[in-house]
Amino acid sequence: MDTDRIRLFGPSREGHLSIRGGPTGISVQLEELTAGAEKLDTLASDLVAVEQETGQILDHLCWVDRQPAWSTSAHLAAVRNGQWRVQAARAELQRISSQIRACLRDYEDAEWRANAGRFLGITSVEEFNTSWAIMAAAGVPDRRTAESIITMLGLAAPDVRARIDQEPFVRDALMFLVANFIPRPLAARQEESAQVELDASPAGLLERIRNVDARGPGHIEVLEVHNGGAATYVVVLPGTQAAGMYAGGDNPFDEAGIAEAMLYGSEEINRAVLAALETAGAERGAAVVAVGYSQGGIHAMNLASDPRVLEQYDVKYVLTAGSPVAGTRPGAGVSSLHLEHEADWVPGSDGLANPETRNRVTVSMASPVSAQEDKGLGPGHSFEGYQDAARIIADSSDPSLLQSTAVLTGVLGAGGTATATRFSLSRAKGPMPTLTPQDPRAHERGHGGR
Secondary structure: OOHOOOOOOOOEEEEEEEEEEEEEEOOHHHHHHHHHHHHHHHHHHHHHHHHHHHHHHHHHHHHHHOOOOOOOOHHHHHHHHHHHHHHHHHHHHHHHHHHHHHHHHHHHHHHHHHHHHHHHHOOHHHHHHHHHHHHHHHHOOOOHHHHHHHOOOOOHHHHHHHHHHOOOOHHHHHHHHHHHOOOOOOEEEEEEEEEEEEEHHHHHHHHHHHHHOOOOOOEEEEEEEEOOOOEEEEOOOOOOOOOHHOOOOOOOOOHHHHHHHHHOOOHHHHHHHHHHHOOOOOOOOOOEEEEEOHHHHHHHHHHOHHHHHHHHOOEEEEEOOOOOOOOOOOOOOOOEEEEOOOOOOOOOOOOOOOOOOOEEEEEEEEOOOOOHHOOOOOOOHHHHHHHHHHHHHHHOOOOOHHHHHHHHHHOOOOOOEEEEEEEEEEEEEOOOOOOOOOOOHHHHHHOOOO
């Protein structure tokens, strides 16, 4: 065994796609290597005991036969050779363990240097050239540049959230002074319920976002899907619906909704979604899948990390596209798939790359873009581009993607007929109660939300 080659493997690549996280991700490799080194150390310790006991047996036999340890007697030679083999095996296990730990130390050192470089704005020549090429083609900063700028400004998601937890009143004061906006309660109104054909693949779920967005500002959708007799509910959340100078009005998905998602953990959206789930028939403990694009993806991840939601429902899966969600930690057991583009600065606007955990997979696209294709926040943020990536994922043989899509299929099945319940959400103009599952009269009050 050539242990000199023990090392960690970076993201796997398939065409224009780079896949990070999942069972082949760096963090899982680190966990497995650490666990392996600990097991090797335990085995080596056991062999030390065997080695000592074999030595004692050899000494006893030499004393009984009145022969030296180097005697050529067959029985003494057999015991002596056995002791040497145990010693050699123990030494080899210790050598492999030391190689593994050296690999872990090298990775930790490289990670520290990389993080220090990002904080100081230092990047490798290769990354620098790649970023400049992307920005020249797209006409906007790329994801890596956005992450570096946010980190240098001290505005990375964990830093901001730590400050908010310590001084939430500062957040509220800044929001009021800078944006003249403080999150307000939401009213939810059920619009209709209809039977639809659902494609439960990642591409099919993203198509539901397009359908919701086409209904106009402020709409969400809850899909009831039956798989093996059990009902699963899919919450579909749209991206930012521009309001321009009127941001902070009655549409919770306008530009002000980004601040609600990033700084307030989508508190009001989550309350409204809880109510929408109950109205759609979701019983306590039902499985839930959340899907969102851009701002909607932030809300989707916040939904999967909100203790109120996790207490009432079993959130199984989150799918996001073009969303800055690195700083959000979903509940235990929640699987998530995140689609990003190297030319899209939006996923990098929280200053971090997504964690690489066993249940969290990030697919980054590097397909060519052109500034002529820009329809808003840059060509890399194109919804159609993310749909194309989702279609490619369906045919991928990457182990991490296979596991992630298998989880989604296990929850939703192949799709088929589903019940779609559509809701319109609106911010209250003044203090008013929010639609909550605990208040049976709330649905009636929700009609006055606009």
